[in-house]
């Protein structure tokens with residue numbers, strides 16, 4: 001599918017979409033918590049749908065009401081006879097988090113579970129599971145470290161050491177599985193943990209559901225058995241998404257003005273650091289009540305370390321394109337195994353828009369402040385590349401046509417509708 005972005009100033013109000021990271025974790029927590037979970041502010045992205053489908057296939061009952069999801073789970077699903085659960089195939093779509101978080105949880109069951117997926121996920125590394133899960137008594141068969149992956153548990157929590165440099169998502173999965181199954185305190189030691197704020201989010205969701213995790217300096221995580229009544233009702237409100245709010249805020253900062261609601265300044269999401277980049281670029285930023293007002297001013301280049309918030313690279317590049325001077329963003333190595341190789345995708349697509357990007361080891365340098373030109377660009381089937389080029393296109397000279405624009409469904413299905421609603425000089429994109 002193609003979308004054309006017609007340049008136009010923006011102004012108005014938008015609400016941030018729900019965070020798929022928050023929602024997927026809530027689904028996993030609901031599955032491992034006996035009783036009822038009521039989730040509100042849930043989203044409708046492909047990654048969230050994948051998580052809901054997975055918990056339903058693993059035995060939770062999911063009821064979608066207009067404004068809330070009611071999920072019921074119980075301990076029996078983990079101990080039901082093998083014969084009742086044959087041919088369990090879980091399709092994670094393109095979600096790295098659903099794959100890496102639900103694999104250790106699926107390892108808690110005592111029968112074969114097959115993980116499959118689509119598109120970009122088929123090329124993303126899963127060899128962590130081949131190495132680590134057998135140490136926890138789970139039998140693993142993968143396709144040379146990639147999907148499809150078949151697991152057979154039950155997983156036994158044990159003190160282990162893992163490498164956290166490739167992705168934090170593997171640790172997230174182990175924390176969920178250990179939280180569910182441990183019968184005595186047990187520790188996970190992690191070396192070189194990346195994307196640390198996502199682990200804060202994992203710990204905060206697990207705590208919300210009554211589990212006990214202690215984080216010692218992102219090096220040792222101690223998980224203790226939960227003491228509670230057998231059945232509970234937990235209410236959880238999905239947080240607004242800072243990762244996608246970043247695109248909207250950058251649209252305001254580069255193409256006019258915007259008032260954004262629906263994000264929490266105290267969230268554990270690391271992508272709230274987009275605020276630092278906006279301040280450093282010279283954009284006008286005003287916080288009032290629970291809203292953020294952002295307005296274009298003369299923008300200048302800035303420096304940013306995105307090692308622990310890699311999803312900010314695409315909106316930061318869109319911002320830096322309009323900042324006079326050379327912006328440097330650290331953490332390029334973290335982009336290799338996302339939905340696309342995002343460093344290359346950003347360099348190649350922004351070049352078509354007349355923005356030079358240099359990749360210098362772990363640092364990306366964006367040469368900003370020139371004329372950004374509308375162009376024929378590709379999303380590389382990556383939602384964040386589609387959104388970055390769309391936002392850059394709002395103030396470009398000429399129309400930007402994005403092929404593979406439907407990639408946004410992975411995290412923000414209403415993205416183009418929301419952008420069209422704040423465009424003042426154009427009736428909308430198509």
Ligand SMILES: O=C(O)C1=C[C@@H](OP(=O)(O)O)[C@@H](O)[C@H](O)C1
Pocket residue numbers: 020021022097166167168169172194195198310311334
């Ligand atoms: O846990 C999560 O919700 C996520 C963790 C990050 O991945 P890595 O830990 O692989 O960097 C991030 O890029 C991804 O979009 C979502």
Ligand SMILES: C=C(OP(=O)(O)O)C(=O)O
Pocket residue numbers: 094095096097098311338339384411
């Ligand atoms: C990398 C992403 O997600 P995931 O790893 O969960 O597929 C993303 O949303 O940018």
